[in-house]
Amino acid sequence: MTVVDDEGRVTSWRIVGPDEVDAAHGYISVASPVAMALIGKRVGDEVTLRRPKGDVELTVTRIEHSR
Numbered sequence: 001m002t003v004v005d006d007e008g009r010v011t012s013w014r015i016v017g018p019d020e021v022d023a024a025h026g027y028i029s030v031a032s033p034v035a036m037a038l039i040g041k042r043v044g045d046e047v048t049l050r051r052p053k054g055d056v057e058l059t060v061t062r063i064e065h066s067r
Contacts, residue, residue: 001013001014001015001038001041001060001062001063001064002060002061002062002063003038003047003058003059003060003061004058004059004061005056005057005058005059006056006057006058010061011026012026012062013026013027013028013034013035013038014026014027014028014066015028015029015030015035015038015039016028016029016030017029017030018030018031033049033050034049037049037058038058038060041060041063042060042063043060043061043062043063044059044060045059045060046058046059046060047059047060
């Protein structure tokens with residue numbers, strides 16, 4: 001899934017099972033707060049991600065499904 005934040009930064013993550021997590025490659029756990037905020041969203045949807053250093057607004061720009 002690819003998102004753009006409210007400052008224009010683009011980030012891509014792959015949501016994976018807990019045994020496949022690799023933050024350096026953008027693989028995040030399905031149980032992570034980021035994944036839980038994004039699951040079920042569609043391209044164009046906006047999400048507020050709550051973080052300790054402050055909230056950030058994300059807009060979903062791309063969704064890829066792996067097989």
